Amino acid sequence: MSPSRRHSDPQPTLATVAERAGVSRQTVSNALNNPELLREDTLAKVRAVIAELGYTPNRAARQLRTRSSHMIGLRFEEAQEGTSNATMDRFVHTLVEATARTGHHIVLFAGDPDDPLDGYDELLRATAVDAFVITDTYAGTPAADLLSRVGAPYVTFGRPWDDPSARHPWVDVAGAHGARLATEHLLEVGHARVAWLGWEAASRIGEDRRAGWEAAMAAAGTSTDGLGVRITDNVDAARMAAHELLEDPTVTAFACASDTLGIGVLHALAERGLRPGVDVGVVGFDDSLGAQVTWPGLTSVRQPLEQVAIEIVDLLHTVLSHKTVTEPARMLEPTLVVRRSTLRDSAR
Amino acid sequence: MSPSRRHSDPQPTLATVAERAGVSRQTVSNALNNPELLREDTLAKVRAVIAELGYTPNRAARQLRTRSSHMIGLRFEEAQEGTSNATMDRFVHTLVEATARTGHHIVLFAGDPDDPLDGYDELLRATAVDAFVITDTYAGTPAADLLSRVGAPYVTFGRPWDDPSARHPWVDVAGAHGARLATEHLLEVGHARVAWLGWEAASRIGEDRRAGWEAAMAAAGTSTDGLGVRITDNVDAARMAAHELLEDPTVTAFACASDTLGIGVLHALAERGLRPGVDVGVVGFDDSLGAQVTWPGLTSVRQPLEQVAIEIVDLLHTVLSHKTVTEPARMLEPTLVVRRSTLRDSAR
DNA sequence: ATGAAAGCGCTAACAA
DNA sequence: TTGTTAGCGCTTTCAT
Numbered sequence: 046m047s048p049s050r051r052h053s054d055p056q057p058t059l060a061t062v063a064e065r066a067g068v069s070r071q072t073v074s075n076a077l078n079n080p081e082l083l084r085e086d087t088l089a090k091v092r093a094v095i096a097e098l099g100y101t102p103n104r105a106a107r108q109l110r111t112r113s114s115h116m117i118g119l120r121f122e123e124a125q126e127g128t129s130n131a132t133m134d135r136f137v138h139t140l141v142e143a144t145a146r147t148g149h150h151i152v153l154f155a156g157d158p159d160d161p162l163d164g165y166d167e168l169l170r171a172t173a174v175d176a177f178v179i180t181d182t183y184a185g186t187p188a189a190d191l192l193s194r195v196g197a198p199y200v201t202f203g204r205p206w207d208d209p210s211a212r213h214p215w216v217d218v219a220g221a222h223g224a225r226l227a228t229e230h231l232l233e234v235g236h237a238r239v240a241w242l243g244w245e246a247a248s249r250i251g252e253d254r255r256a257g258w259e260a261a262m263a264a265a266g267t268s269t270d271g272l273g274v275r276i277t278d279n280v281d282a283a284r285m286a287a288h289e290l291l292e293d294p295t296v297t298a299f300a301c302a303s304d305t306l307g308i309g310v311l312h313a314l315a316e317r318g319l320r321p322g323v324d325v326g327v328v329g330f331d332d333s334l335g336a337q338v339t340w341p342g343l344t345s346v347r348q349p350l351e352q353v354a355i356e357i358v359d360l361l362h363t364v365l366s367h368k369t370v371t372e373p374a375r376m377l378e379p380t381l382v383v384r385r386s387t388l389r390d391s392a393r
Numbered sequence: 394m395s396p397s398r399r400h401s402d403p404q405p406t407l408a409t410v411a412e413r414a415g416v417s418r419q420t421v422s423n424a425l426n427n428p429e430l431l432r433e434d435t436l437a438k439v440r441a442v443i444a445e446l447g448y449t450p451n452r453a454a455r456q457l458r459t460r461s462s463h464m465i466g467l468r469f470e471e472a473q474e475g476t477s478n479a480t481m482d483r484f485v486h487t488l489v490e491a492t493a494r495t496g497h498h499i500v501l502f503a504g505d506p507d508d509p510l511d512g513y514d515e516l517l518r519a520t521a522v523d524a525f526v527i528t529d530t531y532a533g534t535p536a537a538d539l540l541s542r543v544g545a546p547y548v549t550f551g552r553p554w555d556d557p558s559a560r561h562p563w564v565d566v567a568g569a570h571g572a573r574l575a576t577e578h579l580l581e582v583g584h585a586r587v588a589w590l591g592w593e594a595a596s597r598i599g600e601d602r603r604a605g606w607e608a609a610m611a612a613a614g615t616s617t618d619g620l621g622v623r624i625t626d627n628v629d630a631a632r633m634a635a636h637e638l639l640e641d642p643t644v645t646a647f648a649c650a651s652d653t654l655g656i657g658v659l660h661a662l663a664e665r666g667l668r669p670g671v672d673v674g675v676v677g678f679d680d681s682l683g684a685q686v687t688w689p690g691l692t693s694v695r696q697p698l699e700q701v702a703i704e705i706v707d708l709l710h711t712v713l714s715h716k717t718v719t720e721p722a723r724m725l726e727p728t729l730v731v732r733r734s735t736l737r738d739s740a741r
Numbered sequence: 742a743t744g745a746a747a748g749c750g751c752t753a754a755c756a757a
Numbered sequence: 758t759t760g761t762t763a764g765c766g767c768t769t770t771c772a773t
Binding site: 058059060070071074075078102103105106107108109110111 | 765766767768769
């Protein structure tokens with residue numbers, strides 16, 4: 046923008062540019078959207094005027110005409126204390142980056158916490174967004190169902206747990222694989238009886254991760270009897286569960302469904318005077334800030350959120366250009382970030 | 394939306410509603426925007442048809458006409474590992490909630506990290522947003538300067554550190570007051586020599602917080618010689634600085650410019666076999682998730698982010714209705730959240 | 742390769 | 758109190 050022009054001055058429009066360049070409005074529009082239709086010298090001239098005037102097409106007008114806003118809706122839940130939506134936040138950052146590359150923006154909207162559908166409707170009917178990204182498929186997929194019903198485009202972060210027949214595009218991370226990595230790592234560094242701290246059975250994500258632990262234990266030929274517990278996702282519940290499990294001296298390692306639970310185990314160790322890593326191995330899940338900063342560092346399963354965002358944008362792009370999605374379901378693999386909570390030697 | 398209608402069907406427009414209700418388009422528009430102009434029975438009839446058809450005004454058309462998008466722009470920085478933009482994330486959550494109440498949405502946009510101005514321009518010229526919220530005033534206020542220059546409305550979270558003559562609306566939290574609360578708390582529970590772990594001198598926020606510590610120490614009549622250090626905001630730097638300061642046995646407490654630094658101190662204590670709270674008191678800043686989950690719990694200064702968001706939306710509202718802002722500068726006060734890192738007794 | 746005309750859905754201004 | 762007219766800035770025909 047020319048630095049001397051104030052916002053209150055009239056913005057240049059297609060007409061302004063056209064007049065200044067001595068061409069018709071349509072030619073300017075073509076210079077923007079179909080440059081290959083213009084003769085080279087015309088194109089150059091128009092572009093020069095556009096730059097000179099600092100012209101940017103009016104989004105509202107374009108949107109009204111093309112019925113496309115280049116906005117992607119994302120329902121943003123209330124900040125919840127204690128439990129970490131840190132993963133969600135990190136995902137949003139990566140999503141903003143990824144959508145920017147295709148000229149899209151993310152529109153955040155709030156919804157009544159008791160109504161998983163609230164907010165979608167209005168944005169959609171107002172043609173304010175082109176598509177949605179849905180992140181809470183763990184709670185079933187009411188929003189996805191709604192959008193499917195009205196034929197609105199969307200992509201979910203999270204597989205359709207309750208509906209294997211669902212055909213919508215989604216991206217997810219193999220939680221079971223992550224838990225398996227965690228458990229195998231603990232077995233490798235010499236722990237035999239690895240306990241599992243997971244969420245209530247109602248959580249599909251939680252049960253998926255637990256299955257990974259069970260698979261790794263089965264592969265090692267170790268029974269999981271009495272080693273797996275289901276608790277709510279908070280530090281104190283994990284701390285108490287860990288205390289209980291540690292009454293059995295053969296239990297020397299914990300794989301957990303979240304960093305919150307892993308940190309709870311670290312609390313129990315601190316209270317018992319046990320050394321993380323050396324005496325008892327602990328692995329969390331999500332590689333949150335907490336895992337990174339907590340003493341002495343919590344080994345954790347990290348989701349490739351950057352890649353998730355890129356895949357989602359790719360799917361979004363395909364869906365929005367009305368192409369057929371050839372590969373609507375994409376499962377990514379997490380990795381293990383090793384920190385001192387699983388280092389046994391004293392080269393610490 | 395009537396559940397049976399698909400998105401591909403034509404959306405109802407003003408004209409549809411008008412025809413169905415047997416009134417003119419303008420009357421429907423008035424029913425929406427100036428209901429007091431209509432006779433009661435007309436209004437009721439129009440509203441009934443609106444509900445029946447599931448009509449929502451097209452945002453693009455409205456925006457084109459009124460030149461107002463009801464979108465607020467917020468530049469969203471890349472996810473940074475290790476250092477916590479957790480405060481920023483929590484703020485965004487509260488902002489989404491607060492703006493929703495006035496019918497606005499938050500548009501996130503990315504910008505080249507090396508160019509603090511990148512992204513604003515385009516959104517503005519495209520008339521895609523009505524206003525901006527700026528959050529990184531600590532880095533000077535280049536974005537605010539740009540927006541002032543072009544006459545675009547904005548509110549900042551953060552005072553104009555480098556320009557006391559700035560007249561734009563802003564909301565901030567008194568960091569010095571927070572550090573003072575932290576220091577006074579440590580003095581009250583019986584520590585005499587309270588050290589300060591803060592950021593480099595270039596950080597205005599950091600120096601502000603430090604000033605609060607100095608004020609509290611001065612009020613207690615204690616010299617701060619050799620007790621204040623300036624380091625980068627990461628756990629390890631704090632850990633090492635704490636080790637150094639703890640060589641002096643009279644140093645028994647730390648007030649810190651961030652939770653990250655506070656957690657670094659906890660690491661040093663763990664390595665020295667000192668008990669947080671009992672032997673050494675530690676206070677962090679921001680009440681992040683880390684402070685809440687780290688063992689044994691980190692006392693921290695909490696910013697009233699919900700209130701910040703509410704004040705910002707209020708200012709935004711005033712600015713956007715072209716009213717004069719009577720009180721453009723609003724300073725809020727943080728509070729202290731006490732956890733076990735400052736509890737001396739053993740009722741722990 | 743370029744231009745003219747029409748219209749997306751809405752609201753401001755005015756008329757009845 | 759309600760209706761009519763015009764036009765926001767753009768792109769999609771269609772004509773040149």
